Amino acid sequence: MTDNINEIGRRKFLKLSAGVFAGACALTTLKPLISSMNPSKDVLASSTKKIDVSGMKNDDVRVEKWLGKPIFIMKRSVESLKIVDEVSMDALKDQQSDEQRFYDRNWLVVIGVCTHLGCIPIAKQGDYNGWYCPCHGSHYDLSGRVRKGPAPSNLVVPLYDIIYNDPEKKNASHIIIGVEKGTANV
Amino acid sequence: MSNDNKIIDQSKTGSVVDWIEYRLPVFSFIKHLCDYRTPINLSFMWNFGILAGIALVVQIVTGLFLAMHYTPHVAHAFDSVEHIMRDVQYGWLLRYTHAVGASFFFIVIFAHIARGLYYGSYKSPREIVWICGVILYVLMMATAFMGYVLPWGQMSFWGATVITNLFSAIPLIGDSIVSLLWGGFSVDNPTLNRFFVLHYLIPFIIAAFAVIHVIALHQFGSTNPTGVEVKNVKKETVPFHPYYTYKDLVYVVIFFLVLFMMIAFLPDYLGHPDNYIEANPMITPSHIVPEWYFLPFYAILRAIPDKLMGVLGMFGAIAVLFVVPWLDRHPTKSGKYRKYFKIAYWIFIFNFLCLMWLGGQEAAEPYLTLSRISLCIYFSYFLVALPLLSKYEPISPDIPESIESSLKSKG
Numbered sequence: 001m002t003d004n005i006n007e008i009g010r011r012k013f014l015k016l017s018a019g020v021f022a023g024a025c026a027l028t029t030l031k032p033l034i035s036s037m038n039p040s041k042d043v044l045a046s047s048t049k050k051i052d053v054s055g056m057k058n059d060d061v062r063v064e065k066w067l068g069k070p071i072f073i074m075k076r077s078v079e080s081l082k083i084v085d086e087v088s089m090d091a092l093k094d095q096q097s098d099e100q101r102f103y104d105r106n107w108l109v110v111i112g113v114c115t116h117l118g119c120i121p122i123a124k125q126g127d128y129n130g131w132y133c134p135c136h137g138s139h140y141d142l143s144g145r146v147r148k149g150p151a152p153s154n155l156v157v158p159l160y161d162i163i164y165n166d167p168e169k170k171n172a173s174h175i176i177i178g179v180e181k182g183t184a185n186v
Numbered sequence: 187m188s189n190d191n192k193i194i195d196q197s198k199t200g201s202v203v204d205w206i207e208y209r210l211p212v213f214s215f216i217k218h219l220c221d222y223r224t225p226i227n228l229s230f231m232w233n234f235g236i237l238a239g240i241a242l243v244v245q246i247v248t249g250l251f252l253a254m255h256y257t258p259h260v261a262h263a264f265d266s267v268e269h270i271m272r273d274v275q276y277g278w279l280l281r282y283t284h285a286v287g288a289s290f291f292f293i294v295i296f297a298h299i300a301r302g303l304y305y306g307s308y309k310s311p312r313e314i315v316w317i318c319g320v321i322l323y324v325l326m327m328a329t330a331f332m333g334y335v336l337p338w339g340q341m342s343f344w345g346a347t348v349i350t351n352l353f354s355a356i357p358l359i360g361d362s363i364v365s366l367l368w369g370g371f372s373v374d375n376p377t378l379n380r381f382f383v384l385h386y387l388i389p390f391i392i393a394a395f396a397v398i399h400v401i402a403l404h405q406f407g408s409t410n411p412t413g414v415e416v417k418n419v420k421k422e423t424v425p426f427h428p429y430y431t432y433k434d435l436v437y438v439v440i441f442f443l444v445l446f447m448m449i450a451f452l453p454d455y456l457g458h459p460d461n462y463i464e465a466n467p468m469i470t471p472s473h474i475v476p477e478w479y480f481l482p483f484y485a486i487l488r489a490i491p492d493k494l495m496g497v498l499g500m501f502g503a504i505a506v507l508f509v510v511p512w513l514d515r516h517p518t519k520s521g522k523y524r525k526y527f528k529i530a531y532w533i534f535i536f537n538f539l540c541l542m543w544l545g546g547q548e549a550a551e552p553y554l555t556l557s558r559i560s561l562c563i564y565f566s567y568f569l570v571a572l573p574l575l576s577k578y579e580p581i582s583p584d585i586p587e588s589i590e591s592s593l594k595s596k597g
Contacts, residue, residue: 022435031276032275032276032279032280033247033251033276033280035275035276036251036254036255036274036275036276036277036280037251037254038275040255040269040273040274040275040277041272041273041274041275042269042273043273
């Protein structure tokens with residue numbers, strides 16, 4: 001009788017352990033299948049982009065394509081920065097100071113995708129002379145911060161680094177999108 | 187009226203399972219599959235049906251994910267396959283599993299067909315099971331052929347050219363048919379495009395036919411090594427689950443072990459290196475061969491020195507399988523109890539392997555003569571040996587009365 005019970009217990013154990021093992025094996029097959037749908041190596045390799053900005057004048061806006069999205073680059077003049085600095089935090093929906101956003105304030109670098117529903121804002125338009133999204137009427141200022149309209153947050157600042165021509169870091173030659181600050185100069 | 191009320195009441199009572207079962211009898215269907223009575227004496231030769239099903243699932247799943255990265259365009263196809271191999275995460279694993287998996291599908295199917303031929307699985311009342319199986323085999327070959335074209339290598343291109351040109355052998359309308367298949371005047375972008383679409387579609391038709399194959403099988407149940415039908419359901423059969431699910435699982439594990447050993451260590455062993463050269467419509471490789479599973483039929487095609495007859499011979503070698511149930515009318519089902527049939531059978535199997543080997547050799551002597559001998563043996567098995575044996579082979583006194591008695595006599 002006790003043998004019988006042991007037998008059943010052992011059987012249960014065998015069944016359970018075999019089942020768990022088979023289940024784990026089945027789950028591991030999901031790993032390559034799901035991974036294959038993630039960005040492939042060639043797509044990942046295109047995730048950094050070096051942009052020559054040496055020829056840009058004050059208050060020029062450039063649009064560059066990065067990972068299929070537009071990147072806005074603006075070389076801001078002293079006047080533009082003054083306008084940006086005059087804004088009080090209370091006036092902002094997504095409270096961020098310009099210093100928090102850009103480590104070299106002469107250069108504005110943002111992903112040019114409206115944070116509302118993904119349209120592309122138009123430069124030097126809208127109530128704040130920054131960007132204006134024609135789809136649903138969001139207004140962004142010269143720091144790319146949302147000031148009016150349905151967009152919930154500021155234009156996103158991507159990872160970027162600036163390469164300078166001079167040790168004083170006055171004249172930028174290139175901006176690299178998709179790398180951490182300080183890694184490009186090495 | 188009262189009847190209506192009863193129906194409503196029934197639908198309201200019971201568990202969620204009952205609620206669903208009442209509307210969609212899915213649970214009783216699962217129960218049927220589990221309880222399906224299976225002869226107790228099935229050997230490992232009865233595992234290949236399940237393995238074929240597994241192989242089909244592996245092909246469909248890997249193929250689905252490969253299709254997400256493949257581009258069916260002559261300018262991009264070859265590169266997109268290399269992209270899968272180098273850039274897509276685990277793309278190499280998906281593609282090798284798909285390519286080696288196709289070969290394993292054929293290994294399994296060959297074993298499955300050989301089992302059917304030996305144990306007379308095609309005999310009454312299972313003729314439709316057999317015919318469904320042959321249809322499945324033909325669909326599989328079509329799918330495999332079109333799949334091999336997709337990487338757009340040299341072998342893909344010239345394989346496609348040669349195989350589609352087979353139809354030009356048809357008198358009068360041959361050339362228009364070939365042009366229709368190509369969508370042009372040579373194998374080109376329209377051909378690649380439609381092959382991709384069909385390669386994606388046919389596996390689902392195969393899945394549907396596999397269901398019909400199984401439904402027809404479940405009508406009378408599996409055959410068994412004795413060839414004697416079940417007489418005492420209680421003593422001679424067991425429910426499919428858990429007995430055969432677990433037995434099948436052992437072979438499923440072995441199948442995957444060998445499959446992944448090939449994928450890991452010999453992924454290109456069954457392929458051809460020339461297919462890693464991009465298709466060039468201006469240069470034919472000096473020695474073109476189809477995939478190994480087509481070699482026996484390819485040998486037959488080359489052995490006949492006439493275009494139309496060669497093509498007919500090749501298609502006939504497959505078509506003859508459809509009529510096997512009417513060529514072999516011997517009352518004994520299992521080859522185990524047929525002394526003379528056994529000899530013919532093993533000659534046939536050996537000869538089939540010879541044909542496969544000959545298909546891989548150059549189209550020159552002595553291979554052509556050997557192929558001709560071999561092809562005669564192939565057809566004589568079906569058209570001479572089977573009908574004659576059904577008429578003249580005596581019924582063996584060793585045939586057991588029942589499955590039960592066959593097991594007792596063994597001790």
